[in-house]
Amino acid sequence: MAAAAAAAAAPSPAPCFPSTRHTLPGLVSVRVSRRVKVAVAVADPAPAFNSVTAFAPATVANLGPGFDFLGCAVADASLSLGDTVTATLDPSLPPGTVAIASVTSPSRPTLADRLSRDPLRNCAGVAAIAALRALDVKSHAVSIHLTKGLPLGSGLGSSAASAAAAAKAVDALFGSLLHQDDLVLAGLESEKAVSGFHADNIAPAILGGFVLVRSYDPFHLIPLSSPPALRLHFVLVTPDFEAPTSKMRAALPKQVAVHQHVRNSSQAAALVAAVLQGDATLIGSAMSSDGIVEPTRAPLIPGMAAVKAAALEAGALGCTISGAGPTAVAVIDGEEKGEEVGRRMVEAFANAGNLKATATVAQLDRVGARVISTSTLE
Template identity: 65%
Template sequence: MATAAFSATSPTQSRPAHRHRPLPSLTRLRAIRCSSVSKVPAVTAAATADPSPVFRSVAAFAPATVANLGPGFDFLGCAVGGGLGDTVTVSVDSAVAPGTLSIADVSGCAAAAKLSRNPLWNCAGIAGIAAMRMLGVRSVGLSLSLHKGLPLGSGLGSSAASAAAAALAVSELFGGRLSPDELVLAGLESEKKVSGYHADNVGPSILGGFVLIRSYDPFEIIRLEFPADRELYFVLVGPEFEAPTKKMREALPADIPMKDHVRNSSQAAALVAAVLQGNVRVLGSAMSADWIVEPRRAPLIPGMVSVKKAAIDSGAFGCTISGAGPTAVAVTDDEEKGKEIGSRMVEAFLRDGNLKASVTVAKLDRVGARVTGSSAVQKNNQALISIRI
């Protein structure tokens, strides 16, 4: 099995480690902000003791995400439900050298077989190693199994979901010692290597809900709370077409006209306000108004222009490309209406793009990455206790 060794002697931070738990909400703004003084995850002050595992194994799930949301390129994103996401199981493994991580298995979608089992070139492996380094794990070796529920190159944060689930699983294996912002930073180590240093996928995949990345240096992320009493549905239409993030980033303009910058800035601000107010109509309208990225990427996805028109004509409040694509995302406040919109979008992909497509209507995932199961460490010859959540 492939393993990866690393040094656990990074400079420490003064922030105490604590268990990953639901984020609190601030009154009025309903946001949570978490910061780091560096782009590179460091070992926490409590991590230098080389923690002992609390569980024998932990399974964690991380949801799919919609990045950019139109005008919010690289700084806005949200998590979506519907059971879309990846699952990672991390186990203490005596066959793996202490202080290293091995990938034991990769399963799931048809393209999962293409993923490397070298943890230095696998999204889950990279994030898992980053979390181990943060914790200062040196005395035990870990094995990791990845189940891909998301297709590759779909525009739904496939790499970020793997990274988010891995980071959380490693943290929880040792008692949930990493804070939410540290988990995001661990996931960012993976994103940096695979698709670029952007947190608009891994941030919401870990924190849930909507997020705004205020700054990358120093890193600062704000969780935006969509009102619990408002309905919001995402119509996700994924064609049988792969749009590699690297290729889609290469299509972006090097220079941006001032008028387009002003347009996008105003729409991004309107989108944030709409999220906090629970105004789905304004949210959709702002999401549809990207003057910089979407015009360059849409022509690279067969039928995308017609799909967006079909969504709007069918009653969607807005439609754009999810992340780098090719998935198209529309929003509405009614589930049945969402199914109707999705059918029209699927038809448009086939008619004008010659692409078969599938549709999922999903709510906002407000939870983010979570533990789905664990096995307790065996003590005094007692049987292992399995827990499913």
């Protein structure tokens, strides 16, 4: 652990993403003239708790035609569909550092052994370090305990869930001082090392609901508020098959015809409109209409075409690949059809892809990363 903490203490390169223009807690903006401002350093923030446990949900990125710029958060009632991080003040570590005390995965015991305890090589560790740096914490150190509820390489935003939970827990440990954009950027620093510089997983993991990533420079996220009456549920069917993000991104076409671009753009715009209007039928139709990314990735997931067909035949409003896959996601209005749609999709993976699969019915998670418990200072 000492080696990990020392590694975390090493100076890190400047982030390659743009500033969100929010004044960080360790700085006070002082006006000294009508045209000049000076940032004066003040004491780093004091801890608000001894430890904080935060949960971050799974996410569905792309949503069909929204490649790299649309995503939403999904969760089940038991909060098992996501990752949990406990951040604890640790006086045994050098100030300003992070150490990973443990990684567990109750439902997948072997998964924990695959994850590094080096905070510079673990998504939760990188995000925790970025959050400490954003808070300008220099006098305290943090150890984190990561509990994985999501499988790796599933297309459900596993790395984003770890990063979001870690950033949220560390921020809450010091009084929840960071703006949501800064939390997303802390998580994005982690994501860029794993799956590339895109926020369609980490943004909804932090903010909840549907999120549109408008731009990175300047950094601009647009939460898409759907009407409360929208009873959108998702049937998530994950086969026993790992689809590394790097491999799935390598399969993308290098050139896109103008007519394909126009059609996909119109479907993505329709999806945004449908979310804002609460039109579940149009959400499903638009999600099913990706003509660029899904056609290149589906052949890499055994049985995917048959799974999509089975979902639609069973009454789903739409179906596509979740993120980079291999999870297939079907949209239903309400959860009544969820069990039947999931059963048919699992059967299709078995029959057409010779893959075992598990189905989970989840709902739109409108909260995102949240604190679920705290331990007060002694």
